Amino acid sequence: MTATGAAWRNWARTETARPIRVERPSSAGAVQRAVRAAAASGLPLKAAGAGHSFTGIAVATGVLLELDDLSGLVEVDRERRSATILAGTRLSDVSRLLSPHGLALQNLGDIDRQTIAGALSTGTHGTGIGFTGLAGRVRAVTLVTGDGTLRRISADESPELLPAVALALGALGVLVDITVECVDAFVLSAVEAREPFAETVQAAEARARVSDHFEFYWFPHTDAALTKTNTRLPAGSRRQPLPRARRWFDDDVMANGVYRAVCATGVVVPAVVPTLNRAATRLTGSRRFTDHSHRVFTTTRSVRFAEMEYGIPVSELPAVLAEIRALIDIERWRISFPLEVRFAAADDLWLSTASGRETAYVAVHRYYRDAHTEYFRAVEEVFRRHGGRPHWGKIHYLGADELRELYPRFDDFVALRNDLDPKRVFANPYLDRVLGA
Ligand SMILES: Cc1cc2nc3c(=O)[nH]c(=O)nc-3n(C[C@H](O)[C@H](O)[C@H](O)COP(=O)(O)OP(=O)(O)OC[C@H]3O[C@@H](n4cnc5c(N)ncnc54)[C@H](O)[C@@H]3O)c2cc1C
Incomplete structure (x- = not known):
């Protein structure tokens, strides 16, 4: 993300903005002053984070608040x-x-x-x-x-x-x-493996229920899934981190460096994508390691991509994946980026994708130089047929009328917005679309 005062763009390069003013408050009082000044001059104000949303949710059309000095x-x-x-x-x-x-x-x-x-x-x-x-x-x-x-x-x-x-x-x-x-504090024992896709889908819910953290990736045009199963262990447990060189090779070279070349080749010669995807799943081998939780949960992503992710009821997962697979085959798209499948518990947050229901998440990606709209719009139809709710920070095409149907507390949220921000100081085009003006 860059915010030079002249131009701002998000990590995925899907959104840009030219704020009129950039401010960097370092205290609550300074934030209050910035909000009052923006409101008084009739400018909208937007606090941006790290610019890692794929949607225009962080786009500032008036005052951009950078909060790097409000950290710690x-x-x-x-x-x-x-x-x-x-x-x-x-x-x-x-x-x-x-x-x-x-x-x-x-x-x-x-x-x-x-x-x-x-x-x-x-x-x-x-x-x-x-x-x-x-x-x-x-x-x-x-x-x-x-x-x-x-x-x-x-x-x-x-x-x-x-x-x-x-x-x-x-x-x-x-x-x-x-x-x-x-x-x-805890450590995680990680097991990453290459497994048959069909069996992985069939067993996914059961495996999610017996594991602390289960997820998998599927590369279109292949029959292989890459599964990740993380088990929580007490802080004192013996750690067996990936050797630094291995971590560099697996995470930076294989997962990002070689992959960047694969994606770039796929843009120029889409016909090679299925072969490259099969090679990618073969090269991404199995591994086991145990390390501090944050080191196992997170990786670095240096290959840029665009992403759509929907939360669906867990029971819908096999049907959704089958329909997306059929869609890719029928349309003869060449998709170099994998789908990612994850799970979460229900919560009671008004606008959470997991509000009131256990959720399976399915994310689709495209390399940032590939056109994503046709693929994402078609996949969104699949998600919609199965009661999906879109991630607010990832590309989707829904507006307030459709979202209202998906969230029982939607109108309560809008009423609270009327109360806390009646003059729409925090509005931007994305919020106008998803919440109404
Ligand atoms: C490579 C990559 C990997 C990702 N992985 C995941 C993942 O594993 N799981 C997942 O769910 N998502 C994932 N995301 C999406 C990402 O987590 C979200 O889009 C997140 O919102 C980005 O945080 P940010 O700090 O960049 O916020 P931004 O995108 O800059 O802003 C997001 C929203 O937060 C608001 N905001 C920021 N600061 C404040 C504040 N102080 N007060 C009020 N509002 C504020 C902004 O106004 C905006 O509405 C990923 C994105 C990328 C690019």
Whole structure:
């Protein structure tokens, strides 16, 4: 992400913006002043995180608030295993700052470059049918609402609003700090394997239920799935991290470097994609290792891509995957990027993709130089037929009318937005589309 004051673009290069002004507040008071000044001059204001959303959710058309100076740990309550973290803190720094206190985040997604506020605001999740997404662990927030008021929402103050503000698309205010329930630090034992796709799909729900964290990738045009099964172990357990060289080779060269070449070749010569995908699954071998949780949960992603991800009821997973596979075959698309399948527990957040139901997530990707629209639109139809809800930070084509049908508390959220941001200081074109103007 770059924000030079002149131009901003997101990680995937799918969105750009030219904010009129860029501000870098370093305190709650400075955020309040920025919001009041924007409101007074009739400019919209948007806090951006790390720019890792694929949608235009972070696009600032007026004032862009960069929160790099609002980063760090406010306090740790070891007894309650909770931590209060400033909104602009990167998830990687959260793990680093919690570690000396013997604490960790309960679960993480594929990367940890995002800010905590950005990750919460779009419903970022990892995998694990017994674990909610990150926002399910929020116990309190401090935010600045549309008129510049500083509000605390916690178990003691307006607790009924917590399930709305914990995952709020940046629509209700600028988060200043967040109190998150953590867990005792732990290590993860990882088993990664290449397995037959059909059997993996058939057994996926059962495996998700007996594993702490189960997920798999499927490369279109192949019959192989790459499975990842992570088991939680106490902090003192013996670690067997990947040797530095192996990690570099597997994660940087195989998973990214060679793959970048594969993707780039596929753009020029789409016909070779099936062969390259088969080679990719063969080259990505099995491995086992045990390491600190954040090192196992997250990897680096240096090959750029565009992504759509939907949450569906777990029971729909086999049908959804079969329909997407058939679609790719019928349309004769050549898709170099894999699908990713993950799981999460139900939560009670108003706008969470897992609100009120256990969820299977299916993500589709395209290399960023490949056109993604036709593929994503067709796959979205499949997700929609099976009751899917789109990730707020990943490409989708739904508007407020369709989303209202998917979320029982949608209108309550809009009413709260009318209350906290009546003048739509935090609006942008994406929010106009998904929540209404
Ligand atoms: C390579 C890659 C891997 C990814 N892996 C996963 C994954 O495993 N699981 C998953 O669920 N998602 C994943 N994502 C999506 C990503 O986690 C989300 O899009 C997340 O929101 C990005 O966080 P960010 O800090 O970049 O926020 P941004 O994209 O910059 O902003 C997201 C939203 O947060 C709002 N926001 C930011 N700061 C504040 C604040 N202080 N107050 C109020 N609102 C705020 C913004 O206004 C915007 O609405 C991935 C994305 C990429 C590019």
